[in-house]
Amino acid sequence: QRTAYQNLFLNSINPSAYDNTIYGGSIVEDAYGAAPQQGLQYNRPTAPGQGFISQGPQVPTGFGNAYFPTGGSNIFGPQQQFPGLPQPQTTPNPATLGCGLTPPFCAKSRYRSYDGSCNNLQNPGLGTPQTRYNRLLPAKYGDGVSTPTLAKSGNALPSARLVSINIYPDVPVEDPIWNLNAMQYGQIITHDMSMIVGSTQTQPHSTRCCSADGQLLELANSPDHCFPIVIPFNDPAYSQQNLRCMNFVRTITDRDRNCVGGSQPAEQLTAVNHFLDLSIVYGNSDQVNQQVRLFQGGRLRTEQRNNQEWLPRSMNVSGDCTVLNPNEPCYFAGDTRVNQNPQLTILQTILLREHNRIADNLAKINPHWSDETIFQEARKINWAQHQHITYYEWLPIFIGLENSIKNKIIWRNKGYVDDYNPGVNPSILNEHANAAFRFFHTLIAGQLDLVSEKRNSYGNIRLSDWFNRPAIIEQGNNFAELTRGLATQPELAADAYHDSEITLNWLRQPGQQLGQDLKAICIQRNRDHGLASYNDYRHFCGLPRAYSFQDFLDVISPENVNRLASLFEHPDDVDLTVGGSLETIVPGTLAGPTFLCILTEQFYRTRVGDRFWFENSGEGGFTLPQLYEIKKSSIARLLCDNGYNVRAMQPRGFERISHTNAVVPCESLPVVDLSLWKDIQGPAPTGSGDFFYKK
Numbered sequence: 001q002r003t004a005y006q007n008l009f010l011n012s013i014n015p016s017a018y019d020n021t022i023y024g025g026s027i028v029e030d031a032y033g034a035a036p037q038q039g040l041q042y043n044r045p046t047a048p049g050q051g052f053i054s055q056g057p058q059v060p061t062g063f064g065n066a067y068f069p070t071g072g073s074n075i076f077g078p079q080q081q082f083p084g085l086p087q088p089q090t091t092p093n094p095a096t097l098g099c100g101l102t103p104p105f106c107a108k109s110r111y112r113s114y115d116g117s118c119n120n121l122q123n124p125g126l127g128t129p130q131t132r133y134n135r136l137l138p139a140k141y142g143d144g145v146s147t148p149t150l151a152k153s154g155n156a157l158p159s160a161r162l163v164s165i166n167i168y169p170d171v172p173v174e175d176p177i178w179n180l181n182a183m184q185y186g187q188i189i190t191h192d193m194s195m196i197v198g199s200t201q202t203q204p205h206s207t208r209c210c211s212a213d214g215q216l217l218e219l220a221n222s223p224d225h226c227f228p229i230v231i232p233f234n235d236p237a238y239s240q241q242n243l244r245c246m247n248f249v250r251t252i253t254d255r256d257r258n259c260v261g262g263s264q265p266a267e268q269l270t271a272v273n274h275f276l277d278l279s280i281v282y283g284n285s286d287q288v289n290q291q292v293r294l295f296q297g298g299r300l301r302t303e304q305r306n307n308q309e310w311l312p313r314s315m316n317v318s319g320d321c322t323v324l325n326p327n328e329p330c331y332f333a334g335d336t337r338v339n340q341n342p343q344l345t346i347l348q349t350i351l352l353r354e355h356n357r358i359a360d361n362l363a364k365i366n367p368h369w370s371d372e373t374i375f376q377e378a379r380k381i382n383w384a385q386h387q388h389i390t391y392y393e394w395l396p397i398f399i400g401l402e403n404s405i406k407n408k409i410i411w412r413n414k415g416y417v418d419d420y421n422p423g424v425n426p427s428i429l430n431e432h433a434n435a436a437f438r439f440f441h442t443l444i445a446g447q448l449d450l451v452s453e454k455r456n457s458y459g460n461i462r463l464s465d466w467f468n469r470p471a472i473i474e475q476g477n478n479f480a481e482l483t484r485g486l487a488t489q490p491e492l493a494a495d496a497y498h499d500s501e502i503t504l505n506w507l508r509q510p511g512q513q514l515g516q517d518l519k520a521i522c523i524q525r526n527r528d529h530g531l532a533s534y535n536d537y538r539h540f541c542g543l544p545r546a547y548s549f550q551d552f553l554d555v556i557s558p559e560n561v562n563r564l565a566s567l568f569e570h571p572d573d574v575d576l577t578v579g580g581s582l583e584t585i586v587p588g589t590l591a592g593p594t595f596l597c598i599l600t601e602q603f604y605r606t607r608v609g610d611r612f613w614f615e616n617s618g619e620g621g622f623t624l625p626q627l628y629e630i631k632k633s634s635i636a637r638l639l640c641d642n643g644y645n646v647r648a649m650q651p652r653g654f655e656r657i658s659h660t661n662a663v664v665p666c667e668s669l670p671v672v673d674l675s676l677w678k679d680i681q682g683p684a685p686t687g688s689g690d691f692f693y694k695k
């Protein structure tokens with residue numbers, strides 16, 4: 001049997017060598033909710049109720065399996081369901097979050113819920129906010145239960161900051177093909193899929209694990225959940241200011257919430273729903289959704305300034321943003337991280353405007369539709385376009401076209417795919433969110449170009465001047481100029497180099513010279529979550545286990561193997577985040593073989609575990625002609641239609657401008673024809689929720 005590594009390389013050489021073998025290797029057991037699998041080969045359940053979920057290990061109290069002890073034979077609960085009526089209020093009260101709540105019953109609906117409940121009818125709580133990450137390999141905590149990972153010897157691992165200094169210097173190498181928009185859309189995808197519970201990811205944590213002057217606290221004085229990063233004495237930057245301690249607060253787990261006890265290993269919780277459903281726009285709960293909606297014409301709430309529509313203002317500007325004056329824009333959206341960096345806020349604004357653009361069109365062609373109907377149909381088109389752009393435009397760049405086809409992540413046929421499998425657990429893998437997917441922080445550029453319609457650069461802004469301070473996007477013509485900048489400026493290359501705007505200046509406060517080191521934070525997070533070691537995942541993904549540092553030479557350069565050997569005591573000690581990030585990139589992708597294996601696994605689950613996936617037919621699905629239209633959507637057209645003064649764009653909007661990808665007028669780019677959403681029946685009986693689209 002070929003290994004994952006061999007398969008990936010074979011694919012890039014000879015596409016006809018595909019077979020259904022995904023990754024060879026060890027037996028894997030999902031920690032929660034999914035049954036054992038052979039490597040990454042899927043033993044797909046053949047009939048409802050025989051899925052991985054119902055066969056899997058018993059999930060602890062609060063996770064929701066209890067509703068389907070018989071394997072999911074009864075998909076609708078004890079209460080009667082009414083087609084077409086709004087979803088029941090299933091959102092948990094934040095005060096009693098626990099480890100997620102399972103709705104008491106599932107109403108039949110053609111639309112997804114906001115919190116992802118009832119997506120899996122056999123396990124309605126699966127994929128909802130405040131639930132556990134899933135895992136491919138069991139955790140390796142220091143004490144076997146919850147403390148951060150230690151070296152094999154029992155010693156502490158080398159300081160995360162020391163590793164960052166030695167392995168991830170700031171050397172500006174540009175990606176030869178892909179633009180900054182590819183990086184930025186990646187962050188949109190990430191925020192849609194997961195968010196560790198307990199930190200804002202936009203502001204310094206309110207729990208302080210270091211003294212006010214940046215020194216380590218004595219253990220007895222350290223607040224709960226602290227795991228501060230030790231700054232070496234000879235740190236080239238921080239030692240100048242005599243700083244010895246970088247703040248770090250541990251992620252909240254199911255043990256912290258008393259959802260499990262005894263010696264059950266802790267599992268971290270994620271705050272948002274696990275599905276790729278544009279929850280960053282629509283919110284992860286009924287409550288947040290009500291706050292983002294206008295309740296008129298199916299629109300989302302916006303504010304009009306300078307002839308443009310902006311996200312609504314946050315009700316707590318000084319709390320949510322790092323503003324210099326309280327009148328500065330600071331936005332409210334479905335995701336709390338919306339203000340984190342200017343380019344992220346731009347894409348969030350574009351996705352919001354896209355909803356309203358679709359809603360206005362639907363309202364025009366279906367004047368008899370209610371606000372609710374327009375809203376839900378526009379939302380559905382918007383998230384379907386997002387799934388299409390993510391899977392058919394973005395993923396082939398990041399995990400490779402051939403790899404995506406071979407692993408049934410994308411399909412060459414244009415029609416329905418219908419590969420939903422209720423036995424596949426769609427939950428986000430801890431290894432994916434907290435190691436593999438974070439690798440793409442390497443693509444972040446420290447300066448953001450402002451670009452004219454003729455694609456000349458007017459200059460740029462410094463990223464760390466604008467963390468959590470989105471005011472910059474409303475100044476002058478910045479919105480259009482930064483949007484063009486996204487599509488014009490190259491992203492940085494997928495390598496070990498990181499821009500010091502994030503390795504020294506993350507969350508730099510106004511007037512300060514230095515901020516934090518995001519790379520060190522990500523290494524510390526890997527240990528906080530007790531992820532198994534790089535060596536374990538190599539083995540899991542089909543590479544040989546390393547017994548000496550030299551054994552890493554198959555995929556890591558001699559210079560980096562030497563660095564690892566000088567920092568770590570034993571090959572088994574190398575963190576997944578670190579080892580995975582040093583592997584040679586697999587041709588045609590932006591990741592090394594181990595991360596590629598994890599990313600591939602996640603994106604397979606995210607697709608096949610989503611009952612509402614846009615390529616599924618059946619009740620609530622698109623008609624075939626509508627699906628063909630959705631498949632015309634593109635990132636280029638999205639930027640064109642919602643960037644206001646953006647009047648031209650290159651057709652492949654994640655790719656740098658070139659003679660084979662030249663800028664063309666927006667009107668010449670394919671467009672999704674919304675006339676196919678004309679409800680030809682006219683007014684439907686009240687509340688029936690049925691539409692009559694031409695088939």
Ligand code: HEM
Pocket residue numbers: 183184185186187190194195196199201202270340341432433434437438440441443444502518521522525
């Ligand atoms: C300017 C751009 C970005 C900034 C400032 C940024 C910053 C951050 C921060 C502060 C965290 C949380 C760190 C922690 O406390 O553990 C984080 C997490 C993460 N980032 Fe980024 N990031 C950026 C872009 C990206 C991109 C392009 C990707 C991937 C394509 C990405 C993937 C992730 C993932 C997967 C997580 C963990 C999500 C979770 O909580 O489950 N980020 N990022």
